[in-house]
Amino acid sequence: MTQTQIKEIFTSIQGEGHLIGYTQLFIRFCKCDFKCKYCDTDYKPDATSEIYTANSLAERIKSYDTKNIHSICLTGGEPLADAAFLKEFLRNITLPVHIETNATRTEDLKEIINMVKYVSANIKLPSAYGGKDCFKKHAEFIKMCKQARKDTYIKIIFDENITDDEIKKCVDIAKENDLEIVLQPVTKGGKITVKSRYLPEVLERFRQKYWHVRLIPQVHKMLSVR
Ligand code: SF4
Numbered sequence: 001m002t003q004t005q006i007k008e009i010f011t012s013i014q015g016e017g018h019l020i021g022y023t024q025l026f027i028r029f030c031k032c033d034f035k036c037k038y039c040d041t042d043y044k045p046d047a048t049s050e051i052y053t054a055n056s057l058a059e060r061i062k063s064y065d066t067k068n069i070h071s072i073c074l075t076g077g078e079p080l081a082d083a084a085f086l087k088e089f090l091r092n093i094t095l096p097v098h099i100e101t102n103a104t105r106t107e108d109l110k111e112i113i114n115m116v117k118y119v120s121a122n123i124k125l126p127s128a129y130g131g132k133d134c135f136k137k138h139a140e141f142i143k144m145c146k147q148a149r150k151d152t153y154i155k156i157i158f159d160e161n162i163t164d165d166e167i168k169k170c171v172d173i174a175k176e177n178d179l180e181i182v183l184q185p186v187t188k189g190g191k192i193t194v195k196s197r198y199l200p201e202v203l204e205r206f207r208q209k210y211w212h213v214r215l216i217p218q219v220h221k222m223l224s225v226r
Contacts (some may be wrong), residue, residue: 003053004085005030005045007077009060011069015220017120017182018153019098022070025061026226029074030080034102037130038157038186038193043077054088061093071096071118081109090115100196103154106144119145119152123170127161128186135169139176146177154179159186160198164205171209181206183215190221 007028014024030045052060061072072095079086080101090097090112096120101109109116123138124131145152154174174181183203186192194202199215206213220226 001053001055001083002088002163003051004082005049005051006057007043007045007049010226011064012078012226013220013223014070014073014098014183014197015218015223016100016216017151017155017224018151018180019070019073019118020216020219023068024071024073024077024098025064025066025095026073027057027061027079029076029079029082032077032102033081033105034078034124034129034131036124036134036157037126038159038188040188041077042060054085054092057089058092061095065094069095070100073098073100078105080105080108080112083111086112087117099100102134102190103141104134106137106141109141112152113148118152119147119150120155121152122155122157123173125158125166125170127155127163127166128157128159135173139173140174142177142179146179151169152177152179155179155184156181157186158202159185159194162171162202162205167205167209174212179212181210181213183213185215185217187218187221190224192217 007030011025014022096117100120103121121142185192203215
């Protein structure tokens with residue numbers, strides 16, 4: 001039986017993307033295969049993290065009063081780094097499932113896609129996250145979400161260094177799959193680090209190429225909730 005370490009389980013208000021404002025039950029996984037320079041998510045295991053089997057985590061979830069909970073949010077870290085665990089765990093879950101992912105692990109997503117309803121697919125911009133170009137992997141991943149008819153949006157975390165080439169590559173993926181882009185300025189320590197004059201400018205650079213783009217900061221941080 002597979003088991004994994006879970007950083008934390010909590011209910012809160014979703015502060016990003018399509019499901020913004022809904023109450024979700026968040027499960028934070030402890031692994032991640034990226035090292036984004038803007039990351040301020042505390043996902044690494046610590047003394048309070050707990051090890052669960054698929055069954056024991058499902059039991060824990062059942063102990064919550066879920067009548068006012070819109071959906072479960074699998075977050076991290078990168079939940080798909082635990083795909084084998086998720087495959088067992090999600091079989092026992094009745095609430096709709098939303099996954100927040102770095103949108104590169106297509107083979108892992110295939111394992112669980114039938115048990116997922118919503119996908120927040122984060123395209124990583126080299127100019128902002130500080131790593132290599134993953135656009136090919138993102139394109140493959142997002143195409144699969146679309147083909148499987150998942151409720152998907154594309155999240156893009158950006159700063160002042162975003163390039164025209166990155167914008168074009170993001171827009172190409174969004175257009176090909178007819179999906180919405182949600183732009184999110186880099187936030188650190190609860191503060192947006194992108195100067196405000198750049199925000200409409202970046203939005204406009206996208207909108208010159210594609211109509212279906214919104215800019216939304218991390219609302220949960222403005223609300224001072226998790
Ligand atoms: S993918 Fe997410 S959790 Fe992982 S390092 Fe990047 S921002 Fe942090």
